[in-house]
Amino acid sequence: MKKTGMKLSDVQEVYSGFEGALWELIMGEQIHIGGFASSKALGDSAGWKKDEEVLDLCSAVGGGVRFLTRVYDVKAYGVDATPHMVNRSIERIKAEGFADRIEIKLGDVTDIPYPDAKFDGVWGEDTWCYVEDKAKLIEEAARVLKPGGKIAFTDWLVGPAGMTEEDSARICTTMKFPDMLNLQEYSELLEKNGFEVVESADLTDTMAEHIENYLGQLAGQRHFDAMQLLGWNYDVFNFLGAEFGFMLEKAKSGEFGRGRLVAVKK
Numbered sequence: 001m002k003k004t005g006m007k008l009s010d011v012q013e014v015y016s017g018f019e020g021a022l023w024e025l026i027m028g029e030q031i032h033i034g035g036f037a038s039s040k041a042l043g044d045s046a047g048w049k050k051d052e053e054v055l056d057l058c059s060a061v062g063g064g065v066r067f068l069t070r071v072y073d074v075k076a077y078g079v080d081a082t083p084h085m086v087n088r089s090i091e092r093i094k095a096e097g098f099a100d101r102i103e104i105k106l107g108d109v110t111d112i113p114y115p116d117a118k119f120d121g122v123w124g125e126d127t128w129c130y131v132e133d134k135a136k137l138i139e140e141a142a143r144v145l146k147p148g149g150k151i152a153f154t155d156w157l158v159g160p161a162g163m164t165e166e167d168s169a170r171i172c173t174t175m176k177f178p179d180m181l182n183l184q185e186y187s188e189l190l191e192k193n194g195f196e197v198v199e200s201a202d203l204t205d206t207m208a209e210h211i212e213n214y215l216g217q218l219a220g221q222r223h224f225d226a227m228q229l230l231g232w233n234y235d236v237f238n239f240l241g242a243e244f245g246f247m248l249e250k251a252k253s254g255e256f257g258r259g260r261l262v263a264v265k266k
């Protein structure tokens with residue numbers, strides 16, 4: 001698809017302000033679709049082992065690294081480009097007593113601040129859709145992985161039914177994504193960078209129920225909290241409601257989707 005022109009600075013603005021807080025309000029500290037169950041399906045597919053070193057690319061408030069440490073007892077690392085998110089993740093990691101098991105760095109995932117072949121795993125959850133240069137991101141992930149290391153991620157995608165340029169640009173602009181790939185495009189990028197894809201799962205069929213859940217929370221149980229974050233601006237609330245309604249329609253038709261990929265570095 002054609003790029004929307006969204007830049008890292010637009011994404012940093014989102015995650016330093018009310019939009020990022022709104023996503024956390026409706027999704028929780030794991031800012032991705034499906035929360036714990038989605039992470040567990042991804043982690044079990046990757047098969048992380050105790051004491052392996054796993055790097056979360058776009059680690060946000062550290063929901064992912066804390067999940068990985070609690071559930072698989074790995075040594076987790078995170079990189080995120082928004083200082084506000086990095087600071088909050090470090091505070092929460094410390095508060096949970098994981099300061100000696102988790103390290104977070106401020107950085108851009110297309111220029112990962114770690115040496116070659118350091119990690120057993122690279123992890124990402126519903127977030128690489130924000131990255132401008134996805135080819136460079138996968139190249140960097142391959143660089144920091146040991147041979148035999150795994151990359152495991154979920155992401156928001158163009159669904160199996162395909163999407164028009166106009167519709168994908170509308171969703172990407174609302175969400176501040178530069179673009180979205182489809183499962184096939186991600187597989188090709190992985191293969192080009194020396195990975196063997198071991199799982200490529202289309203999760204589009206579960207997308208609509210999650211969007212309905214978020215819309216329900218915004219209008220119902222969490223309406224007051226959402227409006228506090230939005231400064232009681234009903235123009236913004238109505239805009240988001242309409243755009244999420246559009247995404248729901250596109251998810252139901254299989255045009256707007258999500259997927260899970262796991263691949264091994266040869």
Ligand SMILES: C[S@@+](CC[C@H](N)C(=O)[O-])C[C@H]1O[C@@H](n2cnc3c(N)ncnc32)[C@H](O)[C@@H]1O
Nearest residue numbers: 030031032058060080081082108109125127130
């Ligand atoms: C949806 S949140 C990530 C959620 C996280 N994966 C989870 O499951 O909790 C998006 C995060 O990506 C970060 N981000 C976006 N583009 C980035 C880039 N190029 N480099 C590093 N971080 C980036 C943002 O700062 C933000 O904290």
